[in-house]
Amino acid sequence: MGYEILGLPLIYYITMVAKTVAVFVFVLLTVAYATWAERKLIGHMQVRIGPKRVGPYGLLQPIADGLKLFFKEEIVPAQASRFAFLIAPLVALVPAFISFAVIPFGDTVTIAGYQVPLQIASVYDGTSMRVLDINVGVLYILAMASVGVYGIVLAGWASNSKYSLLGGLRSSAQMISYELAAGLAIILVFMSSETLSLHKIVAEQAGLFGWNIFRNPFMFAGGIIFFICSLAEINRTPFDLPEAETELVSGFCTEYSSMKYAMFFMAEYANMVTVCAVTTTLFLGGWHGPFPPVVNFVAKVYGLIFVCMWIRATYPRYRYDQLMRLGWKVFLPATLLLICGNAVWLLVFP
Amino acid sequence: MLEYVWLIPFFPLVGVIINGLFGKKIRNEAFIGGLATAMVASSFVVSCGILIQLIGMEPEQRVFQKVLFTWIQAGTFKADIGFLVDPLSAIMIMVVTGVGSLIHLYSIGYMHGEEGFYRYFTYLNLFTFSMLLLVLGGNMLLMFVGWEGVGLCSYLLIGYYFHKKSAGDAGKKAFVMNRVGDFGFLIGLFTIFWWLGTNHNVWTINFVELKQASELLPFGGVVTFATLCFFLGATGKSAQIPLYTWLPDAMEGPTPVSALIHAATMVTAGVYMIGRMNFVFIKSPTTMLVIACTGAATALFAATIGMAQNDIKRVLAYSTVSQLGYMFLAMGVGAFTAGVFHLMTHAFFKACLFLGSGSVIHAMHHALHHGHLHDDPQDMRNMGGLRKKMPITFVTFLVSTIAISGIPPFSGFFSKDEILWQAFSNPYHGTANVVLWAIGTIAACLTAFYMFRLVFMTFCGECRINPKVKDHLHESPLVITIPLMVLGLLATFGGFIGIPKLLGDLFGGIPNRFELWLEPVFEKSTEYAGQYAHAGTHYGHSVEGGLMLLSVGVAALGIGIAYTLYIASPSIPQRFTARFPGLHQAVYNKWYVDELYDFLFVNPCKALGRFLWKGFDVLVVDGIVNGVAAVVRGFSGVLRYTQSGFVHNYAMTMALGVVVILAFYIFR
Amino acid sequence: MIPLHYYLVVSALLFSIGTVGVLTRRNAIVIFMCVELMLNAVNLTFVAFSNFLGSLDGQIFVFFVMTVAAAEAAVGLALMIAFFKNRESIDVEEMNLLKL
């Protein structure tokens, strides 16, 4: 392992590629089986059985769905803006995946004498004995989240259909609105941990009561608000207005079919996984827990995904004006108050 | 207590702010008047505290400066907002706040129901503030601010009934006359500052520093010029020849204003100023002589006019001018203490007289108003016999009249006699002394005459008011009579703090406390005076005693004549008037001085103004301005075609401009 | 290490492109976007200089430029919506109320 390329050891490149592939596979699998799990779970919650015919317990159902979609006809509406129409699904999918570049799955592991951090965009600095990741990690996640909206907006506009356009408009308004509250909730985390590096944020949360959400009442409320806002930002139920079937047929993706539709679908679930991962990282102590770090992390993420599905099975959809009111008149002032409260708390109990 | 000297002007300022800003909304007369009075009374309390503390100190240490902050600093020029407390200003603040609070109290009753009640009290408080600034100011510039402030308030209060043309005119007259004097004051200030600065590198306007620097000033020369300029300022403010004509007209203002501003306080500012700057004035014998002559001339001149006036307030106004003449006479003969002493006693009895006349006018006005008559309530020919109707007013008025006439042991006697004695015996003016003394004595006789004429016409004899309303005449309310009584008491006994040495020795060696008190203020002038005063004749006690008796006798003579003419045989004045109509007309019309001024100054100024308006302003200035506008309009009429109204054209032009400018920077 | 001039050339190119856009396009929103492009070109210069001179001041300036741009976007777009409501168009050729 003595080879060096551009001043960095070869192992650096190997582990980098390995980490990327591993995370990508993990997310893809999670997305695929999240669809299955959701159908099964909601089925049981509604006293049905859910998919069961393809494979044992319907386990091969996601693969069958994917194949079906793959072989369907590609339709591009005649009046659509071709370029935007084609690029939209990609724009929706990519940000959801690349957010994972900065999320730490665990602390370092030793491979062939090298300390390798379990986070894609980071290295272990041997001289200062610490993990170096990009020190604006949280901002990076916010940036990716804010870019994610383009996919939906473009899809809505490019389809040249009233339903799509309305869906796209709603979506962008909704995402901008909730991004604010979510961003403000993240500020709570900054205030406590005084860094923007995700690795450091997680490293600080050792122990159950070290989790950010259990630090003080304001952080607790902030964590919950952040999770709800994130749900709204990724258009999960009960905030799935852009694709409200009863009003807008299928919203922004009405005109889409085949793989492009599948990509939107994947983007939606990938976004869910991302959001759960971010929430885990920021508020639920990341890899800390009783099991090996990666297991802890994955368990927490899956737990949150379960909560998402549970919410979907339980709550009805919001009306549009209610949604906007909730965002602007409840969450925004609430987070501002929480920030003030948290500041006072930090002053009193440093 | 001395540290809190800033509170003294501060309280009235608070009153100004509250009444001035919110008075119109408050409307409650009791609150507005009460607040204003309370503010001045608070200043009075603080002043008392300061006086007591000063008395407790060693005479040499009775100078205290309190600097609040630096006001102006430019090069070598520095002016602080700072106050100076010494025996002189202590007396002044006592007079101003003491008499001031009494008059505020009186005004509550007198101004009851007037429109603009709050305005009146705002002005009155503003006046008190400015006056206190004037007397407490630690440097000439701050004093000048107060000096201007009182002038402004005087203008505002004279023009209080601004809907009356005569009141507005009187206000303007007072203001313009004062401005002439202020001009002199400023020139004097600049001269002293500049001369000391350039010749001795002492750049200061602070009184205490000036006093130390006064060693450097020469006798005569530039000092004569500067002091004459200062004296011009004093004549304007204190109504001396030639700038006295505004004061009688100032009687258009409400009577308490006349009492406070045009009798007791503001008009004495000139006297105070000379007293404050005594160490400069004494260095110019010429100026001293001018001051003495002006004072004496004014005393006599105003007294003659006062003899023939029928308006009760005008008589008092000329009396004030005359008495101020006395004060200047005292200043001019180097008897600063006597001048300030007369200032104080005059404040007491003249305020009392004015307030008494106000009380009479108030009663007359009410009575005439009741009968829907339009007779002049201020004309003494309509009065008479008020003694029985208004006993308190009568008694206080009589007491004050005796005081002003100089009958012992009332206060006026001590101060006036001191002035006359000093005029006779001072070592500065040589043979002029006798003339000054003689004029003063004649004026004293006339004073006694016209004052008792006033009393007799108003309070004695038959009641000449329209019989229909006779029964509506009655004494004024307590809020008016209380100040009268207090001032009456002061007028009676106020003189005892300055008993002349001669009399003091007679009664077992009572010292002249007033003179001792002021001694440190005037120590420098005594020192300088010794350097040029000739030994003079030294007069014995017998001469002093004789002159004292003579002045009392002259006063008694005046009273006697008045009694003869207006009580015993009232027909004599008519016959006299018929015999010498020209003389009477001349005196009645104030020797035609106003007409002379109109002819000499006012009309030429008006003509010049009219020429500048019609000839210069309308033709030249307006022509230039309108011409420029017309040219610009012509050009813009052409240029407007470049304005297409399209945004992109503007953007294009802007970009073109940027490119050209960049090109210029690169290829130059 | 990339020389400062490279960045400055890119910035100059972007700035000129923005200028041309502002001058030649008719759609107010596109003009608006071109103005944003010009602002970004300047921002790039700031950051480049900031890095090469080793001082944060340039980046602080960029921060303020971004703030102004955000405010401008809010007000400018609101203006365009208001204009569109009245004229059914956002063509700058139609914006001639200033005309004589």
Add this chain to the structure above:
Amino acid sequence: METLFFFVVAAVAVISGLLVITCKNPINSALSLIMTFFCIATFYVMLNAPFMAAIQVIVYAGAIMVLIVFVIMLLNIRSEAGRRGAHTTLFGSALGIFGLIELLYFLAKGGLTGSRGGLDAKIIEQFGHTELIGRALFTQFLLPFEITSILLLVAIIGAVILAKKNI
């Protein structure tokens, strides 16, 4: 390697910048502009300014451009009715190109210097870029920072007033 990367990004930036002004469809212009912004963000990262890069994406790409796209969609503007007159286009382009030549000449003359501060990549690595910016903003530039908040407030109020039904 780094230089090659720079040229690729720069080429993308300039090409998408050109697309902004040449695309008929405003949405395509907007997309190209977003691309340019990403390129500039990349430059920021290369210039040791990760915080600037992040807020470049958040503010420009995530907020301003979303607003613009939103408005384009709201007003449903498909494409421009017609170009400007040929001479306008010609004149505008000529102006732009001439300005560019001037700028490049200016750069070619060289002599661009300034007083150097003590900041370098190591310090940024050690303290964190965000922390440095934050420290500067809240100490040296506190007043301008507070004033920008007022500016934003004014902008919000202005936007709300303008967006009302009747103005």
